Amino acid sequence: NAGVTQTPKFRVLKTGQSMTLLCAQDMNHEYMYWYRQDPGMGLRLIHYSVGEGTTAKGEVPDGYNVSRLKKQNFLLGLESAAPSQTSVYFCASNSPARGMQETQYFGPGTRLLVL
């Protein structure tokens, strides 16, 4: 099992450009999450999904959109990148509603630099 994978690993964007970050999991998890991590701020939830075709806003959703068309994939989109979106982005997945499976499995992260 690959677990949770993220594509790309690193990206540089210019202000105003758009991009999509891809997260894939092969553990048949129901829930998927996108976090951003900035120095001293911990992990802040951007959006999450509790199942295929569903999405919900987290703590810091502005400037991001997401889609969960397939159960194993969760896409994070930046329509018009801003320097404030420079961060490390982590995807995670779990199945908390299925017995005692609350443990989140995280991907390796995507480093995004917006100039």
Added chain:
Amino acid sequence: GENVEQHPSTLSVQEGDSAVIKCTYSDSASNYFPWYKQELGKGPQLIIDIRSNVGEKKDQRIAVTLNKTAKHFSLHITETQPEDSAVYFCAASIRSGGSYIPTFGRGTSLIVHP
């Protein structure tokens, strides 16, 4: 919503010493408390967790304690080693009847000096 406070933000110890990281939570309905370790350049990984029906749990050199009355839980690492150097995150979530979405603390950077 849930609020999780984590202290200290940085902890520096000598190899062989013990390290303690503390977290408090605000929602008495929270009943699942995981701890994650994040090594440099990697994603967080679960190291230990505890549920609200248990007061303490140990796994070799690490242990977690939970005080439901005071709404705080702590991570204890004994006989620290340089490879324990990392950022540690606590979290709290509600397993049943709620959204299951965990709330994280801001993290503690543990530095173990050889």
